[in-house]
Amino acid sequence: MAMLKKTASERGRAWIELDRQALKNNADVLKSLLPPGCELMPAVKAEAYGHGGAIISRELNRMGIHSFCVACASEGVKLRRSGVRGTILILGYTHPQDFDLLRRWDLTQTVLDYPYALSLNSFGKKLKVHLGIDTGMRRLGERCENIDRICEIFQMENLKIKGIYTHLCAADDSSDRGMEFTEKQIRSFYGTIGRLRDRGIVCPKVHMLASSGILNYPKYAGDYARVGIALYGVLSTSADWEKCGLPLKPVLSLKARVTSIKNMYQGEHAGYGLDFTAQRNTKAAVLSIGYADGLPRCLSNGAGSVLINGRRAPVIGRICMDQTTVDATDIPDLQVGDEAVLIGRSGSEEITAMDLAGQAGTITNEILSRLGSRLERILI
Ligand SMILES: *Cc1c(COP(=O)(O)O)cnc(C)c1O
Numbered sequence: 001m002a003m004l005k006k007t008a009s010e011r012g013r014a015w016i017e018l019d020r021q022a023l024k025n026n027a028d029v030l031k032s033l034l035p036p037g038c039e040l041m042p043a044v045k046a047e048a049y050g051h052g053g054a055i056i057s058r059e060l061n062r063m064g065i066h067s068f069c070v071a072c073a074s075e076g077v078k079l080r081r082s083g084v085r086g087t088i089l090i091l092g093y094t095h096p097q098d099f100d101l102l103r104r105w106d107l108t109q110t111v112l113d114y115p116y117a118l119s120l121n122s123f124g125k126k127l128k129v130h131l132g133i134d135t136g137m138r139r140l141g142e143r144c145e146n147i148d149r150i151c152e153i154f155q156m157e158n159l160k161i162k163g164i165y166t167h168l169c170a171a172d173d174s175s176d177r178g179m180e181f182t183e184k185q186i187r188s189f190y191g192t193i194g195r196l197r198d199r200g201i202v203c204p205k206v207h208m209l210a211s212s213g214i215l216n217y218p219k220y221a222g223d224y225a226r227v228g229i230a231l232y233g234v235l236s237t238s239a240d241w242e243k244c245g246l247p248l249k250p251v252l253s254l255k256a257r258v259t260s261i262k263n264m265y266q267g268e269h270a271g272y273g274l275d276f277t278a279q280r281n282t283k284a285a286v287l288s289i290g291y292a293d294g295l296p297r298c299l300s301n302g303a304g305s306v307l308i309n310g311r312r313a314p315v316i317g318r319i320c321m322d323q324t325t326v327d328a329t330d331i332p333d334l335q336v337g338d339e340a341v342l343i344g345r346s347g348s349e350e351i352t353a354m355d356l357a358g359q360a361g362t363i364t365n366e367i368l369s370r371l372g373s374r375l376e377r378i379l380i
Contacts, residue, residue, distance in 0.1 A: 014256040022249035043228030045071035050371035054082035130163035137169040163205035172212035253344025256289035271317025285328035294371035296360040310347020
């Protein structure tokens with residue numbers, strides 16, 4: 001039986017490596033764009049975009065970051081159970097049956113709109129909240145022009161309002177329409193805060209920027225910047241990346257093993273549906289990763305490739321749930337146990353999450369956030 005190479009690490013079937021220094025670098029680079037006094041409030045929802053919610057948040061805690069946002073209460077509870085300290089803001093909906101979790105785990109809930117404020121208030125016990133303001137996205141938040149209702153929310157006796165925020169939905173769009181819309185959102189938001197002040201209501205913490213806002217509108221930051229994708233060292237698309245020009249470094253690499261090597265004769269088929277036919281005598285390498293791990297199935301049949309020993313090996317046939325086969329005919333010195341890099345570097349070659357997103361017709365946020373729970377996460 002072939003043994004694992006000495007150079008190959010102790011890791012098992014398929015795993016994610018997280019680069020601690022890249023994370024620190026990205027936090028520093030992004031913080032340096034923001035006005036003094038504005039803190040990063042990393043978006044660690046969806047397991048920190050697939051990286052691993054607890055492992056990333058604890059590492060950020062160690063770097064002195066103490067504010068986070070998540071999508072839902074269960075994510076917040078999971079972070080607390082793994083020892084994450086500081087403010088944890090839930091950006092989305094919590095069902096009233098889970099309101100007690102907010103108190104038990106010291107989570108801060110977003111007020112989604114006026115009716116939701118009534119629902120939170122009727123819980124009957126004090127809850128920490130940030131008030132969402134809708135300035136044009138039409139997703140979450142009370143409409144910014146409804147000043148009377150917003151004031152009423154501030155009067156509700158069980159809501160401890162710790163912050164107020166909006167979300168920009170075209171901050172990555174540098175067309176005239178996109179920029180005009182974003183500027184209008186920013187004016188509306190600060191206009192609302194001004195009108196509240198006129199009525200004697202001083203807003204607590206104020207925030208509005210996500211990654212593209214930090215890159216394009218940093219001076220409007222306020223107290224927190226809810227950074228997500230950029231903190232992980234990638235942007236949503238390659239086009240965003242090309243115009244950004246910041247020294248951000250990808251935090252995540254995705255790797256698996258060569259589990260067996262199949263020598264195929266010219267004319268033989270491989271895989272489900274016999275999609276692949278060997279055009280030459282082919283050395284096929286079977287890898288221990290599949291679409292259940294988050295590898296998009298649409299990368300089948302040569303649409304995607306992996307790196308082994310610094311060379312590219314295209315996917316052959318259909319990606320399976322747990323396994324993928326690649327054409328490794330041109331890989332020198334191929335052995336069972338070799339590392340296959342699906343995202344990351346090998347020798348002088350690199351595959352980025354942005355490459356994968358382009359091949360799969362989506363954005364990196366989706367590729368990363370769908371990386372599976374059975375991948376081991378390792379901080380290096
Ligand atoms: C996900 C999310 C963010 C982070 O967005 P990125 O574009 O990944 O930086 C910020 N704010 C809200 C409300 C979000 O839902």
